[in-house]
């Protein structure tokens with residue numbers, strides 16, 4: 186199946202690009218970059234791939250070669266996704282590799298959005314979830330280390346994403362550890378919406394907020410430095426502790442209740458935002474949230490994949506230092522740190 190898919194794509198894309206650009210080939214002057222998406226046949230994959238293909242993530246002048254990776258049983262569905270990409274005749278898509286073979290899937294890849302993961306089944310313990318996903322991310326780490334670009338930027342979306350990223354990064358010997366991150370941008374975006382709604386402003390007016398910690402119900406939405414329309418903004422503490430924080434922490438569960446499926450479009454959107462910000466940077470008057478290897482800032486044990494407020498410049502992020510942490514926030518931080526330390530202990534055997 187894999188060979189069939191790759192051969193088919195190569196042929197049809199050549200035809201398509203000739204038909205669209207003739208000999209002049211406008212705009213797409215940059216060499217293409219390779220973007221890998223695991224879990225490409227899943228629901229987040231479906232909401233993500235077409236937007237990346239249209240240039241929303243890396244810009245309208247950046248051609249892409251899509252590397253779509255899923256498990257063997259999902260290859261038929263993935264073939265359907267590929268046919269749909271072809272039928273969009275995207276000007277920026279210069280190739281598609283669709284495969285269940287990670288050595289092929291990660292070959293020379295510049296960006297990886299790791300969405301594929303084993304979901305938590307009914308009655309499954311969190312420890313088992315960690316172990317099952319640990320195997321997946323150990324394997325993926327080995328392939329990325331061996332085959333991907335040395336400058337690859339990785340965001341782990343598949344849950345439990347912080348600890349999956351920790352396991353993955355542990356396999357990496359030849360690429361900087363800073364290139365391995367996990368996604369809390371969805372939680373950040375959710376917080377931004379709740380605050381904009383409360384203050385009666387647009388989401389883009391809300392700045393200098395952040396998510397600390399784990400992508401789980403212990404996450405800490407931090408708003409003590411919030412600005413709205415570039416002015417310091419405050420909301421009452423009771424609303425923060427009793428409404429705002431629980432709403433952001435439980436938003437994923439609320440969406441499952443309503444949709445009978447987990448959030449997909451908003452998760453895909455956030456994964457793209459994560460990479461776009463990593464590439465293009467944050468503005469001087471703002472920061473964002475990324476789960477990254479802790480350097481010990483804010484008392485977080487070194488090496489944990491922990492969400493921090495970060496500012497980004499020239500493709501490099503740095504933790505925003507010196508934010509005041511009230512006793513209220515310190516209590517919440519301690520809980521999310523403990524949860525991530527417990528998760529790390531549960532997969533200790535995979536980190537040797």
Ligand SMILES: NC(=O)c1ccc[n+]([C@@H]2O[C@H](COP(=O)([O-])OP(=O)(O)OC[C@H]3O[C@@H](n4cnc5c(N)ncnc54)[C@H](O)[C@@H]3O)[C@@H](O)[C@H]2O)c1
Pocket residue numbers: 223224225226227228229230254255256259300301302303304321341342343344345346368369371372400447448449452
């Ligand atoms: N970090 C976040 O904010 C966030 C938000 C929403 C969802 N998620 C997580 O994203 C993941 C995917 O969600 P979804 O709704 O797309 O699920 P889905 O079940 O629709 O799709 C998952 C896909 O991953 C594939 N897959 C599983 N293991 C794989 C592997 N080893 N290699 C390649 N592909 C593999 C499956 O075959 C499937 O096609 C879940 O773990 C979910 O919990 C994270």
